[in-house]
Amino acid sequence: MPKITPNLWFDTKALEAAEFYVSVFPDSKVNHVSYYGEGGPRPAGTVLTVDFELDGQAYTALNGGPEFTFDEAVSFVIDCADQEEVDHYWSRLTADGGEESQCGWLKDKYGLSWQVVPAVIGELMTDPDTGRTQRAFAALMEMRKIDVAALLAAADKA
Template sequence: MNNTIFPCLWYDQDAGDSARFYCDVFSGTLTADTPVVLNIELFGQKLMLLNAGPQFTKNPSVSFTVFCDSEEEIIRYWERLSENGKVMMLLGSYTWSKKFGWVQDRFGVSWQLVLDGKISEQKIMPTLMFIHQNTGKAYEAMKLYTHTFPDSEIKQIQRYSDSEEIHDSEPAGNISRGHFTISGYSFLSTENSYDHQFDFNEAISVVVMTDNQEQTDRYWDALVADGGRESMCGWLKDRYGFSWQIVPKKLIELMNDQDPVKAHNVVQAMFRMRKIIIEDLEKAYYS
């Protein structure tokens, strides 16, 4: 599994409880445990959980679709995730799946559970809902993402007029489900015209680890172009409001140096940056 691309979930000091909960539910592994950053591995996939404060709240504009192999498996996940959570769509039979359910768990993370219908070996797929001003732009976004990153492609498009999943509220031709990959990592996308009281925010982002400055610059420039917005410490929002973290691997190497003074200098330099500049990190490290 490609673990240089992975989701990051924002928490207000309960990331540890969430990490242990998901490891228990999905038989995962806690691979890093610090006061600020926790990493877990579920089905070979990395997720980063960030204790960062109350500024952003997770919502269903980004959910995680889990492809289940048996009825026993989907019921087991549903029972655990729905406990003290919020049911978005009841677990039941639908035209697109003989068993499907959508739930927001106690930590605010949304999960879509699907029985069968597996479309790749990747068990969990981040699922982006294009709503409000982005309705009708999911295909455009998928083209941007797959053109930006190497070894990427749009794998499958299902439109509301192409299947039995036709909803009266959805314009014909809008995407009911798109499957695309960036550098081999699978995502799903969908469009919904309902006036939801939420949208993309920084509470769920995607981290992309880069090999060098040239790669960092290329991804950053492509994603902020035509209406995107730079933020701090390697964070940005693309033109659709979706958040990315473009992080050189060198930053992690220098931050984890055994010399606490050097590591501290690197972190302080990072705090002053928008796009991460490797040369400036190295200057701080050797200062």
């Protein structure tokens, strides 16, 4: 199977964004930075692309200009083990200009959308007790950052 690498289009902050993401996720690194040469659409020496990894997943960030921006049609899901991980990623990705949204969604300061989701969500949304699923879903719809204890309490409320 061919390797699939998400390519993220930035105006001018590809390297800054890649370095930020690498600081947020463990086992991550910037692998290579390429630069515009003479005769390009940007001044020679300006960052063109950044190849980086987030916990082993390859990404490329491109300084392509202001023509395209991120929107919620594409997001990255962070599968968190517990509330501690949810809190960590939520606080890091909403810092310095990130925006909270609903149901565990947020936009970071670069405009990229993320879903910060605890493992318990999968269990609750596929629970054979449909009443439990519906109560958990109703509670989830009222949350910004997901609160695992509150979600479980709502699910188990009879």
